[in-house]
Amino acid sequence: MYVAVKGGERAIANAHRLLAHARRGDPEVPELTLAQISEQLALSVDRVMSEGSLYDRELAALAVKQARGDLIEAIFLIRAYRTTLPRFGATEAIDTGAMEIRRRISAAFKDLPGGQVLGPTFDYTHRLLDSALADGATVEEPATAEAETATMPRVTDLLAGDDLIEPLTPSDDQPVGDLTREPLTFPAGRDLPLQNLARGDEGFLLALGYSTQRGYGRTHPFAGEIRMGEVEVEFMAEEVGFAVPLGSITLTECQMINQFRGSATEPPQFTRGYGLAFGHSERKVMAMALVDRALRAGELGEERKAPAQDEEFVLSHSDNVQATGFVEHLKLPHYVDFQSELMLIRRMRAEIATRDEAREAAE
Numbered sequence: 384m385y386v387a388v389k390g391g392e393r394a395i396a397n398a399h400r401l402l403a404h405a406r407r408g409d410p411e412v413p414e415l416t417l418a419q420i421s422e423q424l425a426l427s428v429d430r431v432m433s434e435g436s437l438y439d440r441e442l443a444a445l446a447v448k449q450a451r452g453d454l455i456e457a458i459f460l461i462r463a464y465r466t467t468l469p470r471f472g473a474t475e476a477i478d479t480g481a482m483e484i485r486r487r488i489s490a491a492f493k494d495l496p497g498g499q500v501l502g503p504t505f506d507y508t509h510r511l512l513d514s515a516l517a518d519g520a521t522v523e524e525p526a527t528a529e530a531e532t533a534t535m536p537r538v539t540d541l542l543a544g545d546d547l548i549e550p551l552t553p554s555d556d557q558p559v560g561d562l563t564r565e566p567l568t569f570p571a572g573r574d575l576p577l578q579n580l581a582r583g584d585e586g587f588l589l590a591l592g593y594s595t596q597r598g599y600g601r602t603h604p605f606a607g608e609i610r611m612g613e614v615e616v617e618f619m620a621e622e623v624g625f626a627v628p629l630g631s632i633t634l635t636e637c638q639m640i641n642q643f644r645g646s647a648t649e650p651p652q653f654t655r656g657y658g659l660a661f662g663h664s665e666r667k668v669m670a671m672a673l674v675d676r677a678l679r680a681g682e683l684g685e686e687r688k689a690p691a692q693d694e695e696f697v698l699s700h701s702d703n704v705q706a707t708g709f710v711e712h713l714k715l716p717h718y719v720d721f722q723s724e725l726m727l728i729r730r731m732r733a734e735i736a737t738r739d740e741a742r743e744a745a746e
Contacts, residue, residue, distance in 0.1 A: 406451050420444040429633075429662025430454055434703065435461030436563065436582055438632050438661050455584075455703045462704060465563075473559075475617040475626050479636045479659075480537055482612040486663075489538050490606040491640055497535030502611065503663070538608040539638050539655060548640065548653040569695050576678060576698055580671045581660055583701030589666060591691040592673035600677045600689030603642035604656065611635040611663050635660050637668035641676045643683060654683060 407414065421428050421444040431443040435458045443461060450456035486502025489495055501507075542548040562578040580588060595601060614634050617626035639656035643649075656676030658668030677691035678698075690696055700706065 406449070415448060417441055417444040417448065420447050426663060427452075427454055427457075429660075429664050430585060430667070431457045431461055433661040433664050433667065434458045434582055434584065435465065437461050437465045455707055459704050459707065472618065474629070475619060477614050477616060477634070479610065479614055479634065480535075480540075482535075482610055482614050482634070482636075483631070484535055484610060484612040486611040487535060487608065488606075488610075489608045491538060491608075492541075495535070495538065496541075504665075535610075537638065539640065542607075542640070542653060546652075549643070549649075549655060551655075567698060569698075570681075571694060571698065576694070577657065577659075577675065579698045579701055580658070580674060583671070584703035584706070585664075585667045585670065587701050587703070587706075588670040588674050591677070591697060592670035594689065595673050595677050595691050600680065600692045602639075602654075602656070602673070602676050604673060604676065605640045606669065607638045607640035609635070609637045609665060609669065611665070633662050635662065635664045635668050637665070637672045639669075639672040639676055654679070 421440045424444075424447065427447055428440055428443045431446055431454055432438050432440070435443065435446070437443070442464065443457070446457035446460040446464075447454070449460060484497075484500055486504065487495075487497070487500045489499065493499075539548055543550065560572070560575045560578070562575050562582070565575075567575055567579065595604075612633065613631040615631050616629045618629050619625075620627045635658075637658040639658075641654045641656055643652055643654040654676065656672035656674075656679075658671030658675065660667045660671070674691055674697060677689065678694055680687045680692040681694075685692075687693065
């Protein structure tokens with residue numbers, strides 16, 4: 384039971400002023416600008432946009448600044464702001480196959496049509512602190528080359544051409560749910576779980592994906608392809624009768640290739656796990672793809688025995704805003720609840736003491 388706390392308005396107002404003071408920090412230190420956050424803390428901004436379900440770098444940078452770098456708080460701010468926005472409609476399905484590639488790698492095939500593009504990555508760094516960054520070192524200009532004009536087909540499309548991977552089921556005629564407007568029910572289809580994972584906490588998904596690697600629902604994955612770049616977004620304008628480009632957004636996509644031994648109706652073939660997120664969010668989409676494939680165990684006739692394969696467990700606990708609300712609500716006054724528990728404990732101990740005294744007297 385919660386109780387209202389009266390007379391605390393002045394204390395709360397002071398707490399807000401203290402928060403603003405702590406957020407600003409030492410006034411002798413130059414204040415961070417939104418451009419600095421967006422450009423130099425880009426991966427944090429990308430995560431806030433992705434898990435906040437709103438693609439706007441400036442707003443995400445503002446949320447990071449307001450939240451003092453607490454990304455879950457920033458995600459909460461972005462989601463709250465998102466609820467105030469009007470909704471004009473849904474865009475056309477994006478085509479990641481037409482992505483303007485900035486990074487594209489495959490752990491399954493060395494030689495790919497269009498080649499592998501390393502792009503900006505920590506993969507080959509030594510993970511040693513660079514003290515030069517503390518002094519504002521000049522950054523060397525990267526090497527440049529002519530933009531690649533050849534198409535870069537997906538690795539899964541190459542396997543599909545040889546009928547070695549499960550076929551994709553077209554869903555053009557099926558309505559796509561909206562997790563932000565409809566409650567999640569079980570069993571769920573494929574659309575809402577993917578939306579849930581895209582909005583899900585990166586750390587939670589990473590831990591579940593890791594668990595599948597350690598044998599708790601193993602699916603023998605290969606990183607078929609990870610690509611990052613810009614994709615054009617189009618909106619069908621009914622007035623003109625054709626799709627109008629709205630602009631481009633940065634996306635990261637991962638397609639995991641997983642082992643499948645076959646069944647009575649399906650031959651042995653590879654299966655798919657899929658991940659997609661705003662910005663450069665490689666770790667997130669890899670974890671998402673691993674969990675997506677684990678959740679498909681029932682669909683593929685596999686035994687569900689691991690946490691990552693439990694649809695209700697995963698989808699009900701992946702949202703960091705909901706999780707934060709449930710955990711942090713324990714800070715709210717629970718005075719009546721605690722007093723009732725305290726009285727119960729005291730009464731039980733008194734009854735035990737009385738019984739012990741009666742037993743001793745009887746002896």
